[in-house]
Amino acid sequence: MLGRSRQKPLLGLDIGSSSIKSVELKGSKQGYELASFDIESLAQDTVVDGAIMDAPLVAAGIASIFDRQKIKTKNVATSVSGHSVIVKHVTLPLMTEEDLYDRIQTEASQHIPFDIADVNLSYQLLESMDSQMDVLLVAVKKDKILNHTNVLAQAGKTPTVVDIDAFALQNCFEVNYDPDPGQTMALLNVGASVMNINIVRGGIPLYTRDVSVGGNQYTDALQKELDLSFEDAERLKKGEQIAGVADEQRTAVLRSVSDILILEIQKTFDFFRATASGENIQRIYLAGGTARVPGLVDLLREEFALPVEELYPFRKIVINPGRHNEEQIRELAPRLAIAVGLALRSFDTP
Numbered sequence: 001m002l003g004r005s006r007q008k009p010l011l012g013l014d015i016g017s018s019s020i021k022s023v024e025l026k027g028s029k030q031g032y033e034l035a036s037f038d039i040e041s042l043a044q045d046t047v048v049d050g051a052i053m054d055a056p057l058v059a060a061g062i063a064s065i066f067d068r069q070k071i072k073t074k075n076v077a078t079s080v081s082g083h084s085v086i087v088k089h090v091t092l093p094l095m096t097e098e099d100l101y102d103r104i105q106t107e108a109s110q111h112i113p114f115d116i117a118d119v120n121l122s123y124q125l126l127e128s129m130d131s132q133m134d135v136l137l138v139a140v141k142k143d144k145i146l147n148h149t150n151v152l153a154q155a156g157k158t159p160t161v162v163d164i165d166a167f168a169l170q171n172c173f174e175v176n177y178d179p180d181p182g183q184t185m186a187l188l189n190v191g192a193s194v195m196n197i198n199i200v201r202g203g204i205p206l207y208t209r210d211v212s213v214g215g216n217q218y219t220d221a222l223q224k225e226l227d228l229s230f231e232d233a234e235r236l237k238k239g240e241q242i243a244g245v246a247d248e249q250r251t252a253v254l255r256s257v258s259d260i261l262i263l264e265i266q267k268t269f270d271f272f273r274a275t276a277s278g279e280n281i282q283r284i285y286l287a288g289g290t291a292r293v294p295g296l297v298d299l300l301r302e303e304f305a306l307p308v309e310e311l312y313p314f315r316k317i318v319i320n321p322g323r324h325n326e327e328q329i330r331e332l333a334p335r336l337a338i339a340v341g342l343a344l345r346s347f348d349t350p
Helices: 055-069 097-111 142-154 165-177 215-226 230-237 247-275 296-304 326-347
Strands: 011-015 019-028 031-041 075-080 085-093 119-128 132-141 158-164 184-190 195-201 204-211 283-287 308-310
Touching: 011 055, 011 142, 011 165, 011 326, 019 055, 019 326, 031 055, 031 326, 055 142, 075 142, 075 165, 075 326, 085 097, 085 204, 097 119, 097 132, 119 142, 132 142, 132 158, 142 158, 158 165, 158 326, 165 184, 165 195, 165 204, 165 283, 165 326, 184 247, 195 247, 204 247, 215 230, 215 247, 247 296, 283 296, 283 326, 296 308
Parallel strands: 011 075, 075 158, 184 283, 283 308
Antiparallel strands: 011 019, 019 031, 085 132, 119 132, 184 195, 195 204
16 A cells, blocks of 8 residues: 555545544555645534534535635545444354355344445455355445435536545555454444444454534533533633633533443443453543543543543554644544544545
8 A cells, every 4th residue: 555556536534523524545655645635614514413404505615715725636435323324243154255245245234223225335354264264245225326416416516426424544554554353453433423332453443433422512411501602612612711611610520421332332342341351441442522532542541541642543544744743633633533534535445
């Protein structure tokens, strides 16, 4: 990989509940170089739980990014998450790829809670043992994909790749961190309305779950408990000071929401351990706009007694100081992890 394969120009575009994030990469002698990045804020309720409610507004936001960054390609890699996305591990008897292809529809219908006619289905063979094979099954409701691809078409762009948020995060992590193939890591992307959890080892997603909890809950709680405007609650959540609000008040409200978040992570980890015998998570990496909520990283360390660090999506990506402000990139970095993972799809081997 690392820039040696033929690059298909592609913009990584993460359409989230609070903003659209874009990242464009190019090949360089060192591997990858940042060509452009941008964030376009979205009004409340433009995107709700991953569903685009105001398509013209999102299409206009996408067009604005392309204009501001003077992006030449029309090809886009985007991703989806939430309840319309199902990721399952299936163990099957050993068979040829042709037989697997023929059988996958029947197998999927037993594991997916939607009508097979209503989903786009994908699968990947993970590993084969003596008499059986482990297959990763991914199903996404067609209307969920259309919700995204129609908006891109409305903006005059071509949806070349539609990925899953959790897999884009894994792609970003593996390229930047070269993880030890024997270590099991938990990758958390905490956005405005959805948290993606992906437990991975050796390039294999062992367990993936999306939870409808995120940064919006912090904002709602601060608004309600401290009688603040949406704007003031957002600023407080980001660590800014607001007149009339003591640090102790803010900390108490943030802690109450962090406890809900941690409970969901704990439930996920417990289920994973119960179904994957002998597996232990060694480290947690945190991404997403909510990663910077004051106290969250410390609480995760305390609760799980594990090393917890913010995932830096540009660790192995060259940033030209003549073109980009690295301090600004570090400030925005957690929000750009999914978009980086999507932009890396430019370098997929043809």
